Amino acid sequence: xxxxxxxxxEIKIPKAYSRQERxxxxxxxxxxxxxxxxxxxxxxxxxxxxYSKAYxxxxxxxxxxxxxxxxxxxxxxxxxxxxxxxxxxxxxxxxGFDPGAPEAGRAEGNIRGTYGQASGSSSKRRDFLxxxxxxLEAILDRYPLDDRAASRERAQETLDIVEGTEEDE
Amino acid sequence: MARFRLSKSFExxxxxxxxxxxxxxxxxxxxxxxxxxxxxxxxxxxxxxxVEVTGGPRKPLDAxxxxxxxxxxxxxxxxxxxxxxxxxxxxxxxxxxxxxxxxKEGEVSVGPKGNRTDGGPTNEKLAEYVAEQGRxxxxxxxxxxxxxxxxxxxxxxxxxxx
Numbered sequence: 001x002x003x004x005x006x007x008x009x010e011i012k013i014p015k016a017y018s019r020q021e022r023x024x025x026x027x028x029x030x031x032x033x034x035x036x037x038x039x040x041x042x043x044x045x046x047x048x049x050x051y052s053k054a055y056x057x058x059x060x061x062x063x064x065x066x067x068x069x070x071x072x073x074x075x076x077x078x079x080x081x082x083x084x085x086x087x088x089x090x091x092x093x094x095x096g097f098d099p100g101a102p103e104a105g106r107a108e109g110n111i112r113g114t115y116g117q118a119s120g121s122s123s124k125r126r127d128f129l130x131x132x133x134x135x136l137e138a139i140l141d142r143y144p145l146d147d148r149a150a151s152r153e154r155a156q157e158t159l160d161i162v163e164g165t166e167e168d169e
Numbered sequence: 170m171a172r173f174r175l176s177k178s179f180e181x182x183x184x185x186x187x188x189x190x191x192x193x194x195x196x197x198x199x200x201x202x203x204x205x206x207x208x209x210x211x212x213x214x215x216x217x218x219x220v221e222v223t224g225g226p227r228k229p230l231d232a233x234x235x236x237x238x239x240x241x242x243x244x245x246x247x248x249x250x251x252x253x254x255x256x257x258x259x260x261x262x263x264x265x266x267x268x269x270x271x272x273k274e275g276e277v278s279v280g281p282k283g284n285r286t287d288g289g290p291t292n293e294k295l296a297e298y299v300a301e302q303g304r305x306x307x308x309x310x311x312x313x314x315x316x317x318x319x320x321x322x323x324x325x326x327x328x329x330x331x
Contacts, residue, residue, distance in 0.1 A: 078312035165321040
């Protein structure tokens, strides 16, 4: 079981947003984190440390079609796919992982630099769980508090895209 | 068989989004999603995991027995496996053959297909056999379904931004 304190993150936003707006903003945050991580950058926008020689020479690395210059925390793609908005309350959005999910363990390994070991190394940490202030500001600009109609419309569209692309049951 | 079907109910959504979703549901876009699905299944299986039921978790494929490992050590194996690795890979033909097997509006299926160079059963039959033997792989796990859904959402956003 992963530790909640590492695999969940609370992000503060203005209290004026409705629940629907918070869910949509949260969705845009996780989408942004996925894209930024795919680009090889951590929660502060810095490049991730490179992969170890042992990992580069592993069969898993080869099978996954990875290249050593592209550190993007993606092997199967499952970890970043299950990153989600967990809950929202006025003024805050919680994103991250269910601690019991297998992907949460992988996330914790990356975030702490532990990778299955008891203790981690800060030089190996690849902490992707968070958002830079400027990036958050850019997302919130799409939900203007002085134009509630535009904000609500954006929220509706963001959530509708998720709903419209879900699998048919 | 691994299949993905897009939600049919979107009439309640805005006009622009409805148009974008109709575009995503078109056969060519579904075929593109199918190629994405095929790559997911191929990679995950080569990493050593199977999926028993659609939407279920991935699980390590059953380990190989010692006798079979010794046999594999004498074979000309694909570079994407090792004698001791259980990843449904020997020559590589089975997983290399995973492709889109059918596609239509809003729906796509993928799986192994075609004949093998060793003249044995087809790739479809071999896939059925290994599943019956306890190593099912041609299903999408829960997280993989999310990956496909997120890929479809990307296509929608690209259409909306044009």
